[in-house]
Amino acid sequence: MKLEKKVVGLVATILLVLSVAVCGIFLGIPDLHVWAQQKQLQYATQVEKGESVLSLMQAETAVLKEGQQDIEMQGQLRLEIPEEVKTADVSIEQNYVDQEVRIYIPEISQSYFYDYPMIGSSDHIDDIKYDVENKKGLIDILLDNVYITDVTWQDHYLYMDFVAPRDRYDKIVVIDAGHGGSDPGAEVLGTDEKDIDLAIAKKILPYFKDQDKIGIFYTRTDDSSLSLEKRVGLANTLQADLFLSIHNNTTASGRMSGINGTEVMYHAADESGASKAFAQTCLDQLLQTLGSGSKGVVVGDDIYIIRTAQMPVALVEIGFMTNQEELDKLKSDEYQEAAAKALAQAVLQTLEE
Numbered sequence: 245m246k247l248e249k250k251v252v253g254l255v256a257t258i259l260l261v262l263s264v265a266v267c268g269i270f271l272g273i274p275d276l277h278v279w280a281q282q283k284q285l286q287y288a289t290q291v292e293k294g295e296s297v298l299s300l301m302q303a304e305t306a307v308l309k310e311g312q313q314d315i316e317m318q319g320q321l322r323l324e325i326p327e328e329v330k331t332a333d334v335s336i337e338q339n340y341v342d343q344e345v346r347i348y349i350p351e352i353s354q355s356y357f358y359d360y361p362m363i364g365s366s367d368h369i370d371d372i373k374y375d376v377e378n379k380k381g382l383i384d385i386l387l388d389n390v391y392i393t394d395v396t397w398q399d400h401y402l403y404m405d406f407v408a409p410r411d412r413y414d415k416i417v418v419i420d421a422g423h424g425g426s427d428p429g430a431e432v433l434g435t436d437e438k439d440i441d442l443a444i445a446k447k448i449l450p451y452f453k454d455q456d457k458i459g460i461f462y463t464r465t466d467d468s469s470l471s472l473e474k475r476v477g478l479a480n481t482l483q484a485d486l487f488l489s490i491h492n493n494t495t496a497s498g499r500m501s502g503i504n505g506t507e508v509m510y511h512a513a514d515e516s517g518a519s520k521a522f523a524q525t526c527l528d529q530l531l532q533t534l535g536s537g538s539k540g541v542v543v544g545d546d547i548y549i550i551r552t553a554q555m556p557v558a559l560v561e562i563g564f565m566t567n568q569e570e571l572d573k574l575k576s577d578e579y580q581e582a583a584a585k586a587l588a589q590a591v592l593q594t595l596e597e
């Protein structure tokens with residue numbers, strides 16, 4: 245009897261297990277499976293600072309797809325921002341030189357990626373890293389080329405698409421403000437060349453706001469250090485149509501003097517003559533707008549960024565910082581604005597030719 249009871253019990257158990265399994269197949273054990281995986285992904289662990297979250301995103305995306313959720317994330321990334329964070333406090337920096345997008349989100353913790361799965365996929369992403377900078381969470385997206393990141397907000401979701409510049413623009417211009425960061429360029433009477441170069445460079449962009457087929461890319465838009473390789477690297481990677489580098493001059497000795505005027509350097513080895521023509525147009529426009537004296541167009545092939553640029557390049561020396569009168573002008577907003585306008589005109593004119 246005892247044995248019989250055991251057998252009956254065993255058979256009953258097997259039947260129960262089988263029926264649960266059969267029902268499960270029809271009633272959605274796959275969902276249970278997905279739920280379990282999600283649960284595990286969301287609460288199992290935390291991300292360390294500096295750690296890659298790319299494979300985590302891929303896993304989370306796969307789980308959501310398996311769950312047949314309505315996601316079509318090809319070429320797109322989606323981040324969820326915690327309710328308590330204002331979307332206006334999320335800042336997104338595109339660094340074209342380093343092919344990087346940096347998203348700063350206040351108050352995200354190491355468990356963020358588990359609480360708010362980042363989903364999507366893109367062929368253009370080399371890696372995604374989590375970090376903390378200035379007490380803000382940082383999501384650092386490393387791209388495999390230069391892409392324009394289109395950002396769209398939908399409630400607390402941030403969507404990112406990565407667009408190849410040539411898919412958006414017919415013409416591409418790279419503007420390089422000389423020096424920067426630990427390299428001040430010329431230092432004259434307390435004024436750093438890097439600041440004047442940057443101020444003029446940044447004033448160029450507004451002249452292109454109605455030109456939606458011309459893309460303007462800067463090597464730097466703040467006081468950061470940047471190698472010459474990276475500057476010309478951006479222009480070459482983009483296969484830019486024009487490369488314009490903005491500088492200011494000093495006498496060889498660095499002493500104050502009466503020497504003044506505008507000079508533009510070009511790439512003489514560019515046999516098409518396009519670099520020289522672009523330089524000449526820059527010079528003509530600057531002389532006309534600034535009323536400065538002409539130092540002419542000058543061969544600049546011994547300068548690295550001129551020698552290695554694979555497109556028409558011009559390096560403008562707007563004026564002499566070692567000339568008191570010109571230095572005072574170069575420091576003024578009006579003169580910087582005029583120089584920027586002249587350079588914008590030169591670029592537009594050259595692109596039209």
Ligand SMILES: [Zn+2]
Nearest residue numbers: 422429491492
């Ligand atoms: Zn310089």
